[in-house]
Amino acid sequence: MAQKPTACLALADGTVFHGQGFGATGEVVAELVFNTAMTGYQEIMTDPSYASQIVTFTFPHIGNTGVTEQDDEAADPVASGIVVKWDPTEPSNWRATSDLVAWMERRGRIGIGGIDTRRLTRAIRQQGSPHVVLAHDPQGNFDIAAMVARARDWQGLVGLDLAKDVTTRQSYRWDEGLWEWPGQFGAATEAKPFKVVALDYGAKRNILRSLAGSGAEVIVLPATATADEVMAHEPEGVFLSNGPGDPAATGTYAVPMIRELLTRDLPIFGICLGHQMLALALGAKTVKMGHGHHGANHPVRDVETGKVEITSMNHGFAVDAQTLPEGVIETHVSLFDGSNCGLRMADRPVFSVQYHPEASPGPQDSAYLFDRFAEAMRARR
Numbered sequence: 001m002a003q004k005p006t007a008c009l010a011l012a013d014g015t016v017f018h019g020q021g022f023g024a025t026g027e028v029v030a031e032l033v034f035n036t037a038m039t040g041y042q043e044i045m046t047d048p049s050y051a052s053q054i055v056t057f058t059f060p061h062i063g064n065t066g067v068t069e070q071d072d073e074a075a076d077p078v079a080s081g082i083v084v085k086w087d088p089t090e091p092s093n094w095r096a097t098s099d100l101v102a103w104m105e106r107r108g109r110i111g112i113g114g115i116d117t118r119r120l121t122r123a124i125r126q127q128g129s130p131h132v133v134l135a136h137d138p139q140g141n142f143d144i145a146a147m148v149a150r151a152r153d154w155q156g157l158v159g160l161d162l163a164k165d166v167t168t169r170q171s172y173r174w175d176e177g178l179w180e181w182p183g184q185f186g187a188a189t190e191a192k193p194f195k196v197v198a199l200d201y202g203a204k205r206n207i208l209r210s211l212a213g214s215g216a217e218v219i220v221l222p223a224t225a226t227a228d229e230v231m232a233h234e235p236e237g238v239f240l241s242n243g244p245g246d247p248a249a250t251g252t253y254a255v256p257m258i259r260e261l262l263t264r265d266l267p268i269f270g271i272c273l274g275h276q277m278l279a280l281a282l283g284a285k286t287v288k289m290g291h292g293h294h295g296a297n298h299p300v301r302d303v304e305t306g307k308v309e310i311t312s313m314n315h316g317f318a319v320d321a322q323t324l325p326e327g328v329i330e331t332h333v334s335l336f337d338g339s340n341c342g343l344r345m346a347d348r349p350v351f352s353v354q355y356h357p358e359a360s361p362g363p364q365d366s367a368y369l370f371d372r373f374a375e376a377m378r379a380r381r
């Protein structure tokens with residue numbers, strides 16, 4: 001590389017990648033994951049589940065559709081930084097209101113370009129998601145030894161509770177998409193919307209939109225809400241959102257709260273972190289995966305129908321299916337590695353999935369799950 005490197009990615013094992021920095025300057029420590037999606041970099045970067053993670057995109061052309069506020073999954077980018085093959089290109093899309101680099105600079109996120117992302121992805125596949133330090137300095141001054149040491153000393157995501165950092169501070173009513181997603185879901189014909197309390201552990205906006213689109217009036221509550229606070233809204237169903245960090249680290253508040261909700265005879269629907277916490281509340285265990293699943297083309301089999309769905313995924317922890325107690329049925333499995341992707345209670349409309357039926361980015365094969373939730377609330381009426 002003729003140019004002096006202005007960014008540097010140091011792995012805990014001492015491997016160092018040099019490249020060109022873009023976006024914000026500074027240094028950040030995080031877990032490094034790879035994402036195989038070919039579109040949707042903005043949705044990925046603003047998905048709160050990526051807190052304390054840096055995303056390597058295996059797709060080489062990142063930035064070419066720019067950014068637009070409409071595609072934000074949260075108010076700010078949450079991923080700590082990104083690693084890309086080429087320097088981000090100029091945007092070419094009628095929806096773009098800004099380019100990726102300026103947007104990242106404004107929002108304080110670091111990028112590194114010119115990286116051999118195939119080599120890096122192979123390393124992540126072999127050794128699991130490494131702890132890394134990413135630094136961007138226009139002068140190109142890096143203390144590599146200190147960066148490696150910082151990556152090595154970082155505690156990592158195991159045991160880390162991040163849901164309480166990204167949750168809403170106050171409850172609010174979500175109404176965007178209410179009754180207004182023509183034809184997206186079948187259920188928006190209800191005379192009166194279903195009252196849903198959505199617990200926000202780092203919820204993506206398109207999940208809230210999808211709930212509203214399936215006929216729900218959605219009240220969003222902070223992650224620390226108690227079961228009584230949930231019940232005070234007289235919900236007809238409770239939704240448990242996606243979110244960052246280790247599900248087991250929410251064991252002091254969210255998991256016992258969900259366990260308590262399970263005694264209240266309500267339909268419950270969980271996605272990703274919500275799925276994992278529901279499993280914990282039911283008595284199962286979660287485990288850290290090697291490199292996790294992050295992409296928009298993950299095949300999942302519905303165990304009960306045999307049907308295959310192509311899904312959007314973003315998780316580094318998984319429910320250990322062996323630990324699911326009696327009365328809890330494994331409903332979906334990953335066709336990549338056989339890991340658990342869904343569960344339901346045998347005798348009640350309580351169910352959850354590890355993947356992302358709201359897509360955004362990704363395929364919409366699994367949108368039926370929002371209808372299933374609406375159907376459970378309709379049956380209870």
Ligand SMILES: NC(=O)CC[C@H](N)C(=O)O
Binds near residue numbers: 242243244317
């Ligand atoms: N998208 C999510 O909700 C992720 C859940 C959890 N933080 C994991 O990495 O497995």
